[in-house]
Amino acid sequence: MMVRYRGGEGMLAWAFHRISGVAIFAFLVLHVIDIFLVGAAPDVYNTLLTFYATPVGIVMEWLLGAAVLYHGLNGLRIVVMDFWPPLTRYHRQLWYLVWLLFLLIGIPVTTVIFGAFVRSLGL
């Protein structure tokens, strides 16, 4: 992991992209299997659904959303730089833009997800 970048934002952007990608991959395998179970074993799927609704499940889904959002936004940054190479000069600024959009989208979504959870507890 330390081979291709000499530190800084570029390396962090790349490392987060890879870590989030592998994490999303792990959930993807689980998710295709759980949806397969909707047809093959609906009661097993429904049992899994009750786990997803626990506090641990909700936090994991929230982290999944964060991973997908970062991976998607940084993916757009990669596409922009790959197809307009002169913009690679601004890779650092583009990465800050990724984080700005991440927070602008992520904070309202976080309040919705955990707001609904707190209401479900009757607090």
Next chain:
Amino acid sequence: MSSARYSRSGRVRPQGSGFELAVWYLMRLTGLGLFVLVLSHYLILRVLYDPAEQTASWIAEIRWSSTFWRAFDWLMLTLVLFHAFMGMRVVVSDYISGRARTIALSLLYLLAIALFAMGSMVVFTLDNVVPRA
């Protein structure tokens, strides 16, 4: 110019016009499609609606009573499996070499085929009415 060898972005564009270049373009193309498909999927099913209500019978009777959503989900399945497994192929190749790499990549492709078959099967064949579980 050094930008051919060093990149601040993703994988450096492969030279020539072979299989690797096609995969390189398809990773970016599927990525753009997935940006829309996956984020709207998460936004609709996780944020706007309560996932706890999305039982097997809800999927069969309501969600997949629409051909549009079955097509949406199958397109997303196809794009995401390509993108995820071609991405994992790069990761595996970065950290594993020799015979272990061949074995790891073979297992990866087998898993991809199995998941594509499982996902396609349930999207195409799930009846709109399932026995209540």
